[in-house]
Amino acid sequence: MMNETVCPPVSRFLLPVYILVFIIGLVANGWGLKSLRHNWNKLGNVNVFVFNLGLTDILYLLTIPFLVVYYSMGSKWIFGEAFCKITRFCFNVNLYGSIGFLTCISVYRYLAIVHPMRAMGRITVTRSVIISVIVWLLVSVQSLPDMFFTKASRNKTGKCYDTTDNAHVEDYLKYTLGWTLTGFCIPLLITLGCYGHVIVVLCSTNTIDKVLKQRSLKLMFILILLFSVCYIPYHVFRNLDLWTRVLTKQGICYKWYNGVYIARQISRVLVCLNSALNPLVYLHAHENIRAQFRRLIQQAPGQIRAATTSILLQDVVS
Numbered sequence: 581m582m583n584e585t586v587c588p589p590v591s592r593f594l595l596p597v598y599i600l601v602f603i604i605g606l607v608a609n610g611w612g613l614k615s616l617r618h619n620w621n622k623l624g625n626v627n628v629f630v631f632n633l634g635l636t637d638i639l640y641l642l643t644i645p646f647l648v649v650y651y652s653m654g655s656k657w658i659f660g661e662a663f664c665k666i667t668r669f670c671f672n673v674n675l676y677g678s679i680g681f682l683t684c685i686s687v688y689r690y691l692a693i694v695h696p697m698r699a700m701g702r703i704t705v706t707r708s709v710i711i712s713v714i715v716w717l718l719v720s721v722q723s724l725p726d727m728f729f730t731k732a733s734r735n736k737t738g739k740c741y742d743t744t745d746n747a748h749v750e751d752y753l754k755y756t757l758g759w760t761l762t763g764f765c766i767p768l769l770i771t772l773g774c775y776g777h778v779i780v781v782l783c784s785t786n787t788i789d790k791v792l793k794q795r796s797l798k799l800m801f802i803l804i805l806l807f808s809v810c811y812i813p814y815h816v817f818r819n820l821d822l823w824t825r826v827l828t829k830q831g832i833c834y835k836w837y838n839g840v841y842i843a844r845q846i847s848r849v850l851v852c853l854n855s856a857l858n859p860l861v862y863l864h865a866h867e868n869i870r871a872q873f874r875r876l877i878q879q880a881p882g883q884i885r886a887a888t889t890s891i892l893l894q895d896v897v898s
Contacts, residue, residue, distance in 0.1 A: 595651040597849045601856045602644040608859035609637045626688045628708035630861055632715070633681040637855040640674030643667045650740060657740035661732035664740040668731060671742070672723040676763040678854055679811060680715040682803055683767040685861065689796055690774035694781050722763050725755060742848070743822060746829055753822040760815050768807060775800045802860045814851035817844040 613634045616627060646667055650657050657664055691699035729744035729752055744752045778800065782793050821844040824837045 593845070594849060594852070595648060597852055598644050598648050598651065601852050602641055602648070605637055605641045605855040605859075608856065609634050609641070612859045613638075625703050625705055625708045626685055628705060628712055629681045629684045629688070632712045633678060633685075633858055633861060636674045636677035636681065637858050640670050640855055643670045655740075656738040657732055658738065661730075664731045665727045667740070668742055669723055669727055672726060673719055674855065675811075675814075675851065676719045676722060677715065678806075678858060679764060679767050680719055681712070682806065682861070683771050684711060684715065685799075686771045686774045686803060689799065690778055693778050693796060719763070722759055726759075729755075743818070746825060749822060749825045749829065753819070753826055756819060756822060760819060764811060764815050768811075771803060771807065775803070799861070802857075806854060806857055810851050810854040810857065813843070813847040817847040820844070 613631065616631055616634070643666075646659060646663070659667075688703065691703065729748055731741050731744065733739040733741070733745060743749070743756070778796060782796065817840065820840050824840050827833070828837065
């Protein structure tokens with residue numbers, strides 16, 4: 581049965597989220613990469629994946645100012661379709677690159693805890709670099725077809741679609757279902773399998789170092805948080821929203837489509853947060869980085885007081 585409900589217009593509430601993510605993400609990733617460089621020899625081979633995780637975030641964060649302009653102008657894209665496609669490509673590379681490198685970190689943690697003797701000598705920097713290159717290639721190959729879909733409307737609205745226009749929505753739904761399976765579902769199953777086994781080993785073994793056990797459990801919690809908050813809602817509601825668009829195009833429209841649309845917009849906000857939340861991985865990569873972060877937080881109030889005192893003294897002198 582067809583319903584007369586009209587789908588709502590595109591929301592603008594992404595603007596403040598983009599600004600917040602840009603500021604927090606740039607500061608946190610910049611600090612994280614700097615700390616990673618200073619502790620490179622102490623972190624082990626997993627640092628290669630953490631470094632690449634930071635690179636995917638920086639790549640996406642550099643495109644956010646253009647999205648801020650887009651949403652501040654009422655969702656009107658002024659930079660041309662080619663750059664619209666590049667911006668969306670960077671977002672997809674960040675999204676699936678983050679998922680890929682978080683999966684690699686999960687596998688390395690699994691091998692280090694569950695199969696330490698078997699992994700000894702086999703997990704090298706060279707192999708980590710090779711795996712990282714493969715992840716970049718796979719993510720790029722998966723994301724490249726997205727650029728061949730129409731991304732910018734050619735009418736006066738000037739939209740920059742994160743999916744595509746209604747004329748190609750059926751083909752895009754088929755593409756994104758396969759993309760979801762290979763780029764998200766399979767890595768999610770691998771991550772859940774690795775950490776499910778890790779939990780069993782950590783809870784049943786008393787010989788594992790207590791600090792390592794706590795750090796592994798915290799890292800596991802962060803990864804589960806990232807997948808649950810940022811990635812799962814986005815993929816579920818992206819595909820569901822595309823499906824409702826296909827049905828609407830066929831003349832089938834129900835009231836619950838509006839709920840799907842709203843959930844889709846919320847999931848877009850949540851997935852943007854991954855660039856601000858990924859730096860949490862830095863804090864649990866090694867104790868030295870976490871100690872540096874604690875010192876930075878402790879020194880911050882003193883630095884603020886010193887700066888304030890200096891300003892006051894200058895005012896008194898002048």
